[in-house]
Amino acid sequence: MMEQQLNSYLQSMTLEEKVDQLLQLVGAFFEDAGTEGQITGPMASLGITEETVHNVGSVLGLAGAKEVIRVQQAHLSKNRLGIPLLIMADIVHGFKTIFPIPLAIGCSWDMRLAEESATIAAREAAVSGIHVTFAPMVDLVRDPRWGRVMESTGEDPYLNSEFARAFVRGYQGKDLTNDTDRVAACVKHFAAYGAGEGGRDYNTVDLSAWQLREYYLPSYKAALDEGCEMVMTSFNTVEGVAATGNKRLMRDLLRDEWGFDGVLISDWAAIKELIPHGIAEDEREAAQKALLAGVDIEMMTSCYNGHLPELVRSGQLDEALVDEAVMRVLKLKQKLGLFDNPLRGADPEREREIVFCDAHRAVAKELAIKSCVLLKNDSVLPLKRSQHIALIGPFAQSGDILGSWSWSGSQDEAIRVIDGFQSKISSSLLTVATGCSIEDVTAEDMTAEQYAEALQAASQAEIIVLALGERSDMSGEAGSRSNIRLPQAQLELIKRLKTLNKPMVAVLFNGRPLDLHGVIEEADAVLEAWFPGGEGGAAIADLLYGDAEPTGRLTMSFPQSVGQVPVYYNHFNTGRPQLDPNTKERYVSQYLDVPNEPLFPFGYGLSYTEVAYDSIQLSSETLVPGQALTVKVRVTNAGARPVEETVQCYVRDISGDTVRPLKELKDFRKVLLPPGESREVEFALTKPQLRYHHADLSFSSDSGEFAVLTGPNSRDTTEGRFRLVKETGK
Known part of the structure; x- marks a missing residue:
């Protein structure tokens, strides 16, 4: 369909029909779409008519091939011009096959x-009738109190940008028109939603224009550069x-x-929320x-x-603004091929074959394995199949491991922790107990009966495995928390079981970095599983x-205490930096009661083997524009097991027009x-990687001294130095 045909649609519409194309309603409005009447409750609450429903442009939260086909066909029979609906939904980390939450996917560092x-x-959503997903969420987040951190890939703008690109490629493919197994992506939330004051959802964001551009905007721009079709406010x-x-922000x-x-x-009701x-x-x-x-x-x-x-008829708004908005909606429908094939990929038979x-x-499963982070291991893991295990905790037999944005997923079909253990060892070597509730309340919520059951299970075992964490609704939208420790009943359970002096492994299910005090000191090993x-x-x-x-x-730091928050790796040095926490100097930027540094830094994670890093080697002491500086480091597997090591490369600009972070991930x-094997890992640094926003918001690099650092995480690095020099004659 050529653009002139879309213009023909536009010219044929009444002003009211145009405006109706700009309205999105939930699926409940279409429950009786095949009959003469429409349900009146939702219409009355929004003050819209049945005619508006017939002309509406898009629907939210409708899925299932059979239902989508019914609704689309009924809509086309009643829409005067036969303009199809756009079907949109929150497919955030899987449709029916639920993947780990995005924060966990971030911890895989695996773009493939x-x-x-x-x-x-996208394949499962498309065959079920969906055209657009409200993903990826690329908001940079530094505050784990915010519940929607679980939808982000972390605290680093470079890594978030890479994941943004990967998600958009996955959802959209290369040809939305002809590849009906793909859906249009909608990057969100524009902009800086993750910077709400106090980590409280929907709260005020107050950033300088410089900080917005330097840290919060790059990942949105990366998604759009990859071709993302939509943006959500x-x-x-x-x-x-x-x-x-x-x-x-939006137009300029x-x-x-x-x-x-x-x-x-807009996000849900966000236009009307301009009033409050x-x-x-x-x-x-x-x-x-x-x-x-x-x-x-x-x-x-x-x-x-x-x-x-x-507003248009009174002359207060130009109708051309309405027309351009409608045309953008029509163009997306055209790109998805809906005018030629309004049912697109919806196919009940194929849906049964493909979905789940x-x-x-x-x-x-592969991505869940890659997403879990081993935080501690005092020679307890891996377990042996000959060991008697006590599997204890509220997540031992729970299906609540999907995360809060898994609306099409089924907890009943999830592979629970107990299922995993039963696949490894005989029932004679496994005892199971709930131990306590998941509730975020008091220690008394561990009943005497629960503790007796847990004690009995633990007494029979060689090793205790604790399955602990937050309920999925403790994070996600409107899931902000000021206390980011485990619920008190779970901390009490750990404390009591520790008195048995048996090795303890804690497996954590949560949607945010936690304050792990009460866990990290007591457990001999800690595996962060997120919602996997x-x-x-x-x-x-x-x-x-x-x-x-x-x-x-x-991909997000774990704080020592909620009082440190926000704590993140790419912070500034200040004019009075704490150079040595052991000197107890007072008049420096520090806390008196906790360290400045996080409990676990960005990039951190253990393996079942030790990897040694040699000193960093640079191909030159200078970096010349138009050329690349080669950075090399030799890494050696010093253990007896294979390892996949994530070698990280950071840069520090020693002096800039604006203050620069102590470290920035570049590759x-x-x-x-x-x-026993070694490998030389090589990075190529170029001048564009050293650019940043100056005080006047221009984007460029400066000549001068830089540090380049490599290591297994943002804390444990080795350093080299080089200078960026000006081009000859400039």
């Missing part, structure tokens, strides 16, 4: 598997203006500066400001529907028994090392 997880999610303010009505930066001409959609934000007096003003800002689709409020026609198939589940998805129990068992090697590395390599 991240892309494959999105490809599989964020709930927060940006520079004092709520994002959904922020013309400077996103559309004009970056050249984005795809669909911009205090930048719109009423729905009329909210509609006007959102459209002027460039928002094309309003999700689940009716400010556009109720007021755009009047063994091949997809195998990838979910539907194959989690099998993946964990493989790791604990050494049938797989732990390779995950943190990494994943290296397979058999026992």
